[in-house]
Amino acid sequence: MQTRLVEYFLALHRERHFGRAAAACHVSQPTLSAGIATLEGQLGKRLIVRDRKYAGLTPEGEAILPWAQQIVAATEALGQAAGTARGPLKGELRLGAIPASMPATGILVEAIRSHAAELNVQLRALTSRQIERDLAAFELDAGVTYLDFESPAHALSIPLYTERSILVSARDGITVPETPEWPDLAGLPLCLLHQGMQNRRILDARVAAFGLALRPTVTADSYIALLAIIRQGHLCTVMPDSHITLLEGLSWARLTPLPETSEPNRIGIIVSDRAPMSPLAQTVLAVARSLRLPAPYRPA
Known part of the structure; x- marks a missing residue:
């Protein structure tokens, strides 16, 4: 079994589209399709559900997926190990x-x-x-x-x-407490990361310990987006203190530390x-x- 055929299979699973998978593998779409058909022939099982386009993996395809991932990863690691024996x-x-x-x-x-x-x-x-x-x-x-x-x-x-959390707001915008406590966050107009982000889930858990909940007006998936929003002056956000190095020199930003916690x-x-x-x-x-x-x- 050629590892390349397994790579085609994994690329199609990842991209969920024959054309994109072929491009990711730097081959034509017919080459990728033929390679996956060859792999199916070698295994004697259909691996891909086809309905004029990619429609997912068959149960057999799902079954071999973790093994296919291990084969490709092991092949790559094998090459790296051989290469580093006498070189960088x-x-x-x-x-x-x-x-x-x-x-x-x-x-x-x-x-x-x-x-x-x-x-x-x-x-x-x-x-x-x-x-x-x-x-x-x-x-x-x-x-x-x-x-x-x-x-x-x-x-x-x-x-x-x-990390420690800091409250970030615009200097000429909304009023925030000089020394905010965690419960204060529930009463502030906020824009925060969405709940799919772990930092937000940690923040929610800390405020929930006081019997409160955060209800942000805006959610986003990046701190850059949050900064762009709070610069307008109507909302504030919570960020890790590691971002201080990136906020230095932003004259419009007000950084207010939040209290230390027993579990940093x-x-x-x-x-x-x-x-x-x-x-x-x-x-x-x-x-x-x-x-x-x-x-x-x-x-x-």
Whole structure:
């Protein structure tokens, strides 16, 4: 069985469209279709539901999916292991990071590049649940995410730092308390991340501990969007203090710390807990163990 045929199958499952899958594999659509038909012939089972276009996987396709993912991942790791026996690590490192961690990813990526200069790094902004799912599906090599709230399963982790929350508003906009408490958030006009984002779920849980609920006027999936909204002066938001480095010099922004909590949010690197571990995952863990983030990041 050719690994390339399995790659065609996985690309079609991921893209859910023959044309896009073919483009992702850098082949023509007829070549991809013929390759998947060959794979089906070798296995003696239909893997794809076809109705003039892609319509999902058959039960047999679903059954082989995790094995197909392992085959391709193992083949890639095999090549990396052979290549690093007498030379530097090469290839592409796929790194997923939650939006809350994005300011720290610049430091992390630079440290990875210093450790393995010939690696290409593909950084993707994902939710914590997407990171956990994509690690399990061999679609990521490592992730940067929360370690304690909804702890990731089947993962090895290295803590990087802890975060504190800050209230961000426009200086010439709405009035906010000088020293806000967590219950105060329930009475403020807010724009926040949506509930699919773990930072928002952590925030909701903290306010719920006081018997209150947050009802934001606007929700978004990025802090850039939240900043663009609050700059208009009518709403405020809650962000991690790691974003202070990116907010420096914004004269319109007012940053107000929220109280410390007994359980600070730890953010760190995770990789799948598998043996043998891929050279890419080993590299990320090695970098994470030695990485010391500067202020305002606080050690985990």
